[in-house]
Amino acid sequence: MSKIIGIDLGTTNSVMAFMEGGKPTVISNSQGGRLTPSVVAVDEKGEVLVGTPAKNQAVMNPEGTIYSVKRLIGRSWDDPEVEKDKKLLPFEMRKSSNGGIEVKMGDKWFTPQEVSAKVLSKMKKDAEDFLGEEVKEAVITVPAYFDDSQRQATKDAGKIAGLEVKRIVNEPTAAALAYGVDKGKDEKVAIFDLGGGTFDISILEMGDGVFEVLSTNGDTHLGGDDFDQKIIDYLADQFKNKEGIDLRDDRTALQRLREAAEKAKIELSSSEETEINIPYITASDKGPKHLREKITRSELEKLVMELIDKTIKPCEKALKDAKLSKEDIDQVLLVGGMSRMPAVQKKVEDFFGKEANKGVNPDEVVGLGAAIQGGVLGGDVKDITLLDVTPLSLGLETLGGVMTKLIERNTTIPVEKKQIFSTAADNQPAVEIHILQGEREMASDNKTLGRFVLDGIPTAPRGVPQIEVSFSIDANGILNVKAVDLATKKEQKITITASTGLKDDEIERMVEEAEKNAEEDKKKRSRAEKRNNADSLCFNVEKLISENKDKIDDSDKEDMEKKSEELKKLIEKDDFDEEEVEKKSDELMKVMQEVGKKMYEKASQESSAKEGTKSDEKEEKKDEEVKEGEVVD
Amino acid sequence: MMKKDKNSEENLKAQNINSQELEQKIEELALAIDKVEDEKLLVQEQLKRALADYHNLLANSEKREKLRILQMKKSLFQETLPSLDGLMMAILSSKDIVLDEKGKAWLDGILATVESIYKSFASIGLKQYIPEKGEMFNNEKHEAIAAVEGSNKGEIIDVLQPGYFLDDIVIRPARVVVSK
Secondary structure, three states, X not given: OOOEEEEEOOOOEEEEEEEEOOEEEEOOOOOOOOOEEOEEEEOOOOOEEEOHHHHHXXXXXXXXXXXXXXXXXXXXXXXXXXXXXXXXXXXXXXXXXXXXXXXXXXXXXXXXHHHHHHHHHHHHHHHHHHHOOOOOEEEEEEOOOOOHHHHHHHHHHHHHOOOEEEEEEEHHHHHHHHOOOOOOOOEEEEEEEEOOOOEEEEEEEEEOOEEEEEEEEEEOOOOHHHHHHHHHHHHHHHXXXXXXXXXXHOHHHHHHHHHHHHHHHHHOOOOOEEEEEEEEEEEEOOEEEEEEEEEEHHHHHHHXXXXXXXXXXXXXXXXXXXXXXXXXXXXXXXXXXXXXOHHHHHHHHHHHOOOOEOOOOOOOHHHHHHHHHHHHHXXXXXXXXXXXXXXXXXXXXXXXXXXXXXXXXOOEEOEEEEEEEOOOOOOOOOEEEEEEEOOOOEHHHOEEEEEEEEOOXXXXXXXXOOEEEEEEEOOOOOEEEEEEEOOOOOEEEEEOOOOOOOOHHHHHHHHHHHHHHHHHHHHHHHHHHHHHHHHHHHHHHHHHHHHOHHHOOHHHHHHHHHHHHHHHHHHHOOOOOHHHHHXXXXXXXXXXXXXXXXXXXXXXXXXXXXXXXXXXXXXHHHHHHHHHHHHOO | OHHHHHHHHHHHHHHHHHHHXXXXXXXXXXXXXXXXXXXXXXXXHHHHHHHHHHHHHHHHHHHHHHHHHHHHHHHHHHHHHHHHHHHHHHHHHHHHOOOOHHHHHHHHHHHHHHHHHHHHHHHOOEEEEOOOOOOEOOOXXXXXXXXXXXXXXXXXXXXXXOEEEEOOEEEEOEEEEEEO
């Protein structure tokens, strides 16, 4: 039986894990990395890049590189949150035909689901390489505040990537699972999640195997990157005061400063003081300049206190929404890389008045929890029965534009609720079922998930026809609504794929496209590799000739130059013949090897002639390495 | 006779009770067997999973071990790279200084030391990589730190920091400025 992997599909980075020997284990990619940057790009040649390669080329292709797509998934174009992100994100976006969002990569438009699917596809492949078996099923986590359409969109992303999403789990629930919170106990737990780009606070109630999300709050634009920037600015300002040079104007200096700032931040989590030491960071006419700056933990805390303080208001609001006081919270769990910072921990502990749990790697805890959930579903884990709840109430619009709730928020799922409704006017032939999600009283204040019309109702005075409406939510939180006229047994139903979601056939098409593209991408990559290899071969040949003008016979030189020219011409064309390039490359390689052999033979003859001299080869190598060093300038 | 009859009646009664008790016992035993069977199935299932995990682990152990060593070496080198960068910058900045004979000899010594450091690192798999100016950007080996106007799109214009390979895996891409 294949494993169900757990995936923490993050805003900045994603993590995956699986159950092994009863314990959740993080899956590394072949490069040894445990995190996959949630970045996707389409480059000049139309090739899709995912993860680190996409991140590496982001500054040269800002319009074609998509990150933070989690901020957009399942949202509508007019969503106020999206309004904010439209100003911050550098890539092009447009309203899709169904009111959702599309982003532009290369010359094509993609839904956020398709972009996320590319990250998931890569993770699926990495997991398969790691496990040595096919991976078909996954559990994916989402923030607790994600509504039905965001959950459905995340599920669709999994489907496009070729994964059957067995369950969508709330991130705080996954964190609680990974922390091994005892579900049997009746406890209220606060989950404080300060990651790379977002901050979330969730209050969960546990008991009888149910994790109930009482409230959530947060700041969608607060995270580790803001902390790093504060340190960078501080160090650059200090340096400018002392030396009169702004390091932010020098790219190399800024890059080294960025690394050092991040390192200092980590070091100050375990020690009271650290020295930031960047020798030769820049130079003036008086000679090289070094950055040596001692920074204490308390200085760092002063710098970032304003950011840490920003987490408190959301905590207060979350408690208020959950109708709890600080004293009611039994446990506080820390999640997200920034929660390692002692000042952050202290702030949280002071606020809640109790020590926080910090035993599990905060970068991986959500992914590990997702794996445990996968283990529960796959039968690897026996002692947990995990039930999830609906995050928001569901109901329909009734007379006077009122929302009548059928399923209250925090109801354990799966669930089915039925209620009988009737007509509002005499001889009304049809009723419209307007499905709503939210906590507000008036229909217009809540979110519309879908509508359908049940017609053919026999003429009757108002209030007489009996229309049974049933709402059922499956284990993934996906809603099905059905209306039956009890007199005629005529029925209408709808599966909520959300207003901005994708229809099944659209998903099918995207799955097919993804598969087709995988094949095409492979082909494109192979062509690109052949071209690159040929290109670097020509480059090496030219280098060999120019560096050894007097050591190579003229005929060999001509031969190499001719072949190299031919090869170059070949790869200039976009539709080059792969086989021909390969053939020509081989030929050129052979000639080059021949020439190299001749040069060595010549050198060894010469060196045996001059007895006692050192190996020329060694001398040459040294020269070359120094030369390489100069290129950096 | 009567007594005998009475006896046999009592016997019958006793037998009845006995058989009732027996039936109850059998039922209890059957339930117990069911329970044990269930437990056996559960244990068998767990054993199967444990065995499967164990076999997978065995099959993957070599791969995992390699990965673990790679991760260890990677974190060790990632910790060291900023110092190597510093050393590199020190050597580069020497070209702006007018050195006398003694100074030049001193610099040669430093260069030789740096070379030996790189050699030792190379023996454990670390390889420095400095792209040439004019080379085309490669998203696996290079990280674009900036893009500036230039004649040939995608060409490397400047190299800010060298890249490093560990056993043919990029542990740090070369940081470059690219033409856009």
